[in-house]
């Protein structure tokens with residue numbers, strides 16, 4: 490039986506390209522520079538810097554950002570058009586990515602061309618760019634609605650023209666993990682190139698689909714910080730990196746830098762991180778419910794998995810007192826706040842805390858607990 494893929498995977502970041510394509514998101518050059526440096530610092534090996542065809546400002550910015558990178562490869566995204574190649578060549582990078590529509594719907598619907606045109610133009614574009622000394626990856630846009638035979642065909646064209654990698658894009662985010670796995674597993678034996686998977690999150694499946702693609706053999710995974718990206722976004726770097734670490738598959742990503750990256754991108758994009766966002770959300774390592782806190786106090790492994798220790802991400806777990814606290818959790822919270830926590834106090838305070846939390850809709854900090862106790866003492 491064929492074993493599921495294991496071993497290292499390469500995460501390819503597209504926060505500054507697909508991430509910035511999010512409606513309403515626009516980074517300044519200073520923000521892009523900070524993000525690119527932080528991505529490189531966190532160990533990303535490839536960073537898509539933008540779309541050269543957008544014009545002179547974008548070209549100048551890509552040039553400037555690329556010149557800054559020391560280890561990560563700067564990548565410029567292109568359409569299958571000669572003018573995009575010219576624009577990309579002006580960016581001073583050696584890595585290009587060219588996207589070819591792969592579904593009949595996209596070939597006919599937006600380019601008004603057939604499969605032969607795409608094959609021919611792809612061969613010519615990649616051939617010209619590789620002869621000019623560029624390393625070129627090829628993206629099959631809308632691969633999830635394409636004929637797998639045509640995808641294999643395109644990958645063959647790309648390989649013969651000198652491409653270094655073939656990317657499958659679930660452009661509309663319509664795959665589920667089973668479909669993503671089948672697509673990659675079905676294609677890989679027919680490809681002469683390493684395979685990258687680029688997910689979108691329209692059904693909330695981006696990370697799961699990316700994981701499925703990796704398990705089926707994709708060696709490169711497209712990600713963005715906080716899952717920023719078109720519509721519902723892309724696969725989140727922090728989620729993919731965390732799950733790969735849990736599976737023991739090396740990515741080279743410094744997991745303790747993901748929160749800082751997330752915060753940086755949240756501020757630059759104007760898209761705050763939800764408190765329950767996996768890995769980087771403020772509350773994802775916070776416990777309130779009495780049974781959980783009691784269990785954690787006795788043995789952390791009862792409600793925390795060795796697969797996801799907060800310390801791995803430079804974080805710590807937090808135990809708080811709130812509506813769902815039990816005596817054990819409340820006792821600990823009071824002790825931490827330096828407040829009396831004898832049994833009589835706990836039993837009087839608990840119902841008052843429940844009422845308070847229902848009114849305030851949050852957990853109680855040390856000051857809140859002290860205030861509640863003072864109010865009870867005055868009764």
Ligand SMILES: CC(=O)SCCNC(=O)CCNC(=O)[C@H](O)C(C)(C)COP(=O)(O)OP(=O)(O)OC[C@H]1O[C@@H](n2cnc3c(N)ncnc32)[C@H](O)[C@@H]1OP(=O)(O)O
Pocket residue numbers: 507510540542543544567568569570588589590599600630660719
């Ligand atoms: C799934 C994705 O993420 S695809 C990437 C999306 N990213 C972007 O769109 C980046 C930002 N885009 C832009 O700044 C602009 O759209 C530009 C500079 C790329 C092009 O601008 P314009 O020349 O004004 O074209 P416009 O945006 O109106 O239309 C897109 C054109 O690209 C063509 N096109 C789209 N994809 C491809 C492709 N893979 N290869 C070749 N041509 C393509 C379309 O057919 C259309 O050309 P047409 O007007 O001749 O029919």
Ligand SMILES: O=C(O)CCC(=O)C(=O)O
Pocket residue numbers: 507586587588589627628629630631656658659660661687689
């Ligand atoms: O160019 C590619 O490979 C993919 C483009 C893209 O972002 C997408 O199809 O979602």
